[in-house]
Amino acid sequence: MQLPRKNHVHAWLLLMPAAILLIAFTHYPTVTTVVKSLFSKGTAIRPSQFTGLDNYRMMIEDPVFWKVLGNNLWFALGTIPTSIALAIVMALFVNRALPGRSLVRMAYFTPTILPMIAVANIWLFFYTPDIGLIDQILTAVGISGRNWLGDPATVLPAIMVMTIWKEAGFFMIFYLAAMQNIPPELKEAARLEGAGRWTYFFRVMFPLLMPTTLFVFINAVLNSFKLVDHLFVLTKGGPDNASNLLLYYIFETAFSYFETHYAAALTVVLLVLLAAMALGQFFILDKRVHYR
Amino acid sequence: MLQKMQLMMMGLLLSVCLTAGTAAAKQTELTMYYPVAVGGPLTQVIDGMVDQFMAENPGITVNAIYAGNYNDARIKALAALKSGQPAQLSVLFSIDIYELIEQDAIVAFDDVVQTAEEKAWLNSFYPTLMENGKTAGKTWGIPFQRSTIVMYYNKDLFRKAGLDPEQPPADWDEMVAMGKKITTADRWGVMIPSTGYPYWMFGALAMQNGQVLMNGDGNTTYFDHPAVIEALQFWKDLGAKHGVMPSGTIEWGTLRQNFLEGKTAMMWHSTGNLTAVKDNADFDFGVAMLPASKRRGTPTGGGNFYIFKQTTPDERRAAMQLIKFMTSPENSARWSIKTGYMGVSPAAYDTAALKDYVAGFPYAAVARDQLSHATAELSTYQTGRIRKTLDDAIQATLTGAKTPEASLKEAQGVADRLLKPYR
Numbered sequence: 260m261q262l263p264r265k266n267h268v269h270a271w272l273l274l275m276p277a278a279i280l281l282i283a284f285t286h287y288p289t290v291t292t293v294v295k296s297l298f299s300k301g302t303a304i305r306p307s308q309f310t311g312l313d314n315y316r317m318m319i320e321d322p323v324f325w326k327v328l329g330n331n332l333w334f335a336l337g338t339i340p341t342s343i344a345l346a347i348v349m350a351l352f353v354n355r356a357l358p359g360r361s362l363v364r365m366a367y368f369t370p371t372i373l374p375m376i377a378v379a380n381i382w383l384f385f386y387t388p389d390i391g392l393i394d395q396i397l398t399a400v401g402i403s404g405r406n407w408l409g410d411p412a413t414v415l416p417a418i419m420v421m422t423i424w425k426e427a428g429f430f431m432i433f434y435l436a437a438m439q440n441i442p443p444e445l446k447e448a449a450r451l452e453g454a455g456r457w458t459y460f461f462r463v464m465f466p467l468l469m470p471t472t473l474f475v476f477i478n479a480v481l482n483s484f485k486l487v488d489h490l491f492v493l494t495k496g497g498p499d500n501a502s503n504l505l506l507y508y509i510f511e512t513a514f515s516y517f518e519t520h521y522a523a524a525l526t527v528v529l530l531v532l533l534a535a536m537a538l539g540q541f542f543i544l545d546k547r548v549h550y551r
Numbered sequence: 552m553l554q555k556m557q558l559m560m561m562g563l564l565l566s567v568c569l570t571a572g573t574a575a576a577k578q579t580e581l582t583m584y585y586p587v588a589v590g591g592p593l594t595q596v597i598d599g600m601v602d603q604f605m606a607e608n609p610g611i612t613v614n615a616i617y618a619g620n621y622n623d624a625r626i627k628a629l630a631a632l633k634s635g636q637p638a639q640l641s642v643l644f645s646i647d648i649y650e651l652i653e654q655d656a657i658v659a660f661d662d663v664v665q666t667a668e669e670k671a672w673l674n675s676f677y678p679t680l681m682e683n684g685k686t687a688g689k690t691w692g693i694p695f696q697r698s699t700i701v702m703y704y705n706k707d708l709f710r711k712a713g714l715d716p717e718q719p720p721a722d723w724d725e726m727v728a729m730g731k732k733i734t735t736a737d738r739w740g741v742m743i744p745s746t747g748y749p750y751w752m753f754g755a756l757a758m759q760n761g762q763v764l765m766n767g768d769g770n771t772t773y774f775d776h777p778a779v780i781e782a783l784q785f786w787k788d789l790g791a792k793h794g795v796m797p798s799g800t801i802e803w804g805t806l807r808q809n810f811l812e813g814k815t816a817m818m819w820h821s822t823g824n825l826t827a828v829k830d831n832a833d834f835d836f837g838v839a840m841l842p843a844s845k846r847r848g849t850p851t852g853g854g855n856f857y858i859f860k861q862t863t864p865d866e867r868r869a870a871m872q873l874i875k876f877m878t879s880p881e882n883s884a885r886w887s888i889k890t891g892y893m894g895v896s897p898a899a900y901d902t903a904a905l906k907d908y909v910a911g912f913p914y915a916a917v918a919r920d921q922l923s924h925a926t927a928e929l930s931t932y933q934t935g936r937i938r939k940t941l942d943d944a945i946q947a948t949l950t951g952a953k954t955p956e957a958s959l960k961e962a963q964g965v966a967d968r969l970l971k972p973y974r
Contacts, residue, residue: 323943387805388797389737389814398737409746409799411950497746498800498946514626516935517650 289530296524300517307520314524324525326500327508330415334504335483337419338426343475345423346430347468351460353431354438364435371429379492382421383408386493408494411501418493418502426482430475437471438464469548477540484533505529579869580612584631585642586624586854587617596889604876611869621854625650628859632656637861640870645683645855646930646938648691649769653932657857659689663867672875676896682927684855686769692855693874694895696886698822699918699925700755700849702842706835708733708816719817719839723759723785726817726842730795733816740795741817742810743786747803749945750929750938751850752819755841756782758848758926764941769931770973774941775956775963778845783955785844787948800946821852822918825891829912838914840921847924853892884908893918933969940965 296314301307318324353364370378385392386407394404407417441464449459487507490496496503496511506529513522583601587593594617601615618624621644628641632654643651651657664670676694684692706716712732720726730740743752754764762778765771773779790798810818811831819841828836841849856874858867876882880898884905887894894900900909900919909916931937944958953961 383802383805384808387802387808389739390805390809390812406797406799406801408802409797409950411952492804495746497942498950499943499952501950511935511939515622515939516933518936 292523292526292530295520296527298520300520314521317521318524318528323500323503323508327496327503327505330501330503331484331505333415334419334422335480337416338422338483339476339479341419342423342426342479343430343472345427346434346475349427349431350434350438354435367428367431369428370425371432373425375425375486375488376492378421378425379489382489383493386417408502409498411498414494414498414502418489421489421493422483422486426479430479433471433475434468437468441467473540473544473548476544477537480536480540481533484529577865578610578612579865580614581640581866581869581873582614582616582631582638583640583642583873584616584618584624584628584638586619586621586644593890596886600877600882600886604873607876608869608872611872613873621647629654629656632859632861637859639862639866640856640858640874642695642854643857645692645694645697645851645853646928646934648683648686648855648857648930649932649934651857652686652691656859657691658860658862658867659691660693660858661689663858663871669871669875675898676878677922679922679925679927680851680893680895682767683851683930686767692857693878695854695856695878696890696892697851697853697855697895698892699851699921700752700819700841701822701825701917701921702817702819702839703810703824703828704817704837704839705810705813705815706837708738708813708834712816716835716837719837720842722843727789727793727795730789730817731793734795738813739797739815741789741819742796742801742806742815743789743819744803744806745786745800745946745949748852749800750941751852753783753786753941753945754850754926754929755819755848756786756844758850759841759844759846760785761845763926764929765927765931767927768973769934770970772931772937772941772963772966772970774944774966775960780955780959782844783945783948783959786945787955790949791951799950822893823853823891825914825918827891829914838917840917840924847921849921849925850928851922851925852928887915891915893922931966931970932973937966937969 297309297311298307299310299313349367353360353367357363373381384390388394388404388406388409391404391407393407397404405413407413445463445467446459449463454462484504484506487504487510490502490504490507494502496507505525509522509525509529512518512525585597597615597617601613605611605613616627616638618627618641624641625643625647628638628643631637660673664673673690680694680697681690684690684694702719704719709716709729712729714729714732720729726741732740734740743756745752750764757764757779760778760782762773762776762782764773764779766773789796806815806818806820807824807827809815810820811828811833813834825838840847856877858870858874862870878895880894880896880902881904883894883896883899884902886892887899887905888908894905899905900916929938929941940962944953944962947953947958948955952958
């Protein structure tokens with residue numbers, strides 16, 4: 260069907276505000292980042308010049324890059340499944356009749372409304388050796404504390420625990436909403452058929468929650484690469500890059516080292532990674548999701 | 552907010568004056584960014600000083616803009632420069648000098664001063680504080696908010712361990728020996744922070760062991776010098792061998808709290824903490840110079856005034872006037888009393904205000920007395936990456952991942968590669 264010319268103009272006019280914003284703040288910066296990543300660092304003394312893939316070659320030889328990439332994968336693996344599982348458990352818990360239910364719901368949701376910087380400042384004093392909350396509790400029960408953030412073996416797990424604490428409440432809200440949309444007849448029917456609680460959860464409820472799980476999963480993956488605010492407060496990526504993540508390394512490279520062109524190359528890698536994961540999730544997982 | 556209103560009113564008045572043709576002198580407008588790296592209401596102190604300057608110099612309008620920490624301030628100043636709405640002067644990290652020169656962003660003060668009196672003014676500051684502001688035979692930065700590292704110690708804990716509270720350790724061996732006497736199951740002898748600014752603390756240890764970390768041209772580092780390796784070995788041994796300091800890294804941000812709660816008897820920290828410790832310690836504390844190995848030593852730290860290149864001659868003159876005002880003995884003394892930063896010239900410590908303050912609180916003068924043992928803070932070309940390389944090497948050693956020798960040789964290799972084009 261051919262649209263009249265007037266409708267075309269109309270359609271484009273309606274699209275324009277969103278298109279202008281997207282192009283100005285998403286597409287144009289993306290393209291310039293890719294272009295910039297092909298040039299060398301420029302200063303007043305030595306102007307920037309086209310160097311092709313040199314920045315990417317430098318990246319392959321950069322041990323810190325591989326370290327932060329590895330850290331980021333562990334960080335994603337450590338935080339995503341746990342926070343999703345915890346969110347489901349918490350949602351199940353507060354979805355029942357429970358004395359003081361709204362209070363519990365609010366308590367679970369509180370970490371989400373706190374800014375990440377504030378959260379990191381709170382947890383900094385949890386983790387502080389000797390005087391921190393965790394060490395004081397451990398000392399009270401007779402276990403000697405440890406230097407949680409100062410030891411490469413514990414620093415990344417410590418940050419993961421904080422992230423899970425922060426994220427799970429947020430994801431819980433989505434699960435709670437989804438659970439309240441499941442018709443109660445299903446539960447009654449299942450019970451009449453003799454299905455136990457576990458069977459009901461795994462065979463009926465969980466499949467019905469899949470669209471939510473997909474949504475939450477995508478968000479969790481993005482967040483595991485996007486959230487680095489806490490590093491500014493907690494560790495600055497240390498000790499010796501043991502807790503450094505890709506986005507924080509990009510920030511350091513661009514604004515501490517002023518190597519904006521190398522930072523652009525790192526950004527391209529982050530973009531490609533995120534795009535690949537988002538596509539994978541939509542095309543592979545989407546087939547297994549049951550939409551009503 | 553009030554500040555903005557005032558400025559707008561002044562601007563309005565000014566335009567009225569100009570259109571009426573009654574303005575006697577040409578108005579010069581200056582924009583200045585400044586950072587605050589320690590807590591406290593320092594922005595009010597700066598605003599008060601700037602207001603006084605404008606009252607005394609009606610021909611000059613100053614927009615003083617608080618720009619976050621040192622990193623933020625540098626980013627904002629350089630971004631303003633690139634966007635074509637540059638600041639005329641700023642207070643920035645003293646160690647940013649090479650980056651600013653390489654970006655061709657600043658002018659040397661030698662090219663701005665005119666009279667013999669102004670040339671003499673350039674030499675009126677503590678020479679040690681000028682080290683981070685001078686390179687290639689010229690002066691690029693004028694000291695303003697400057698500090699050194701000092702040792703805070705808990706006299707009550709010294710007494711408890713049977714030590715003389717008026718005799719803080721004078722050298723490394725004494726510090727270890729005293730630390731061993733003090734250390735118990737729930738208390739440490741000494742803590743040196745190793746996050747945030749490890750290279751800064753390490754600059755002190757290396758200098759005490761007889762070796763500075765870099766040359767005056769900012770194009771050579773000495774990370775793998777035997778004395779430097781030995782200094783890092785000592786830092787590691789404090790925790791790993793002598794057991795007077797926790798092993799692993801020690802957090803810069805929470806160290807003061809550790810000290811205030813009596814979890815460590817000694818801490819190495821910036822003089823910028825002096826007022827906070829004074830206000831919050833519920834025990835008898837002392838402040839001492841850092842202990843010596845072969846000699847005493849500490850790097851200086853903090854921010855300098857810079858004048859940017861994209862300025863008219865008039866603006867440069869006005870900026871000079873402002874900087875001279877802000878660093879005058881009286882204002883430097885006022886600044887030092889309110890913040891804990893040092894007075895920047897000997898004349899500042901000769902003012903009545905600072906003399907009285909030091910007489911009532913002698914620890915306010917420790918940082919100044921230590922200046923004769925001080926050197927420049929680590930600052931080179933490519934300074935961000937080189938600093939981080941050294942930080943990583945220090946942390947890798949303290950956490951036991953690498954030996955001091957291996958990590959520092961590796962760091963020196965990286966630094967050599969980065970600095971080669973500047974030699």
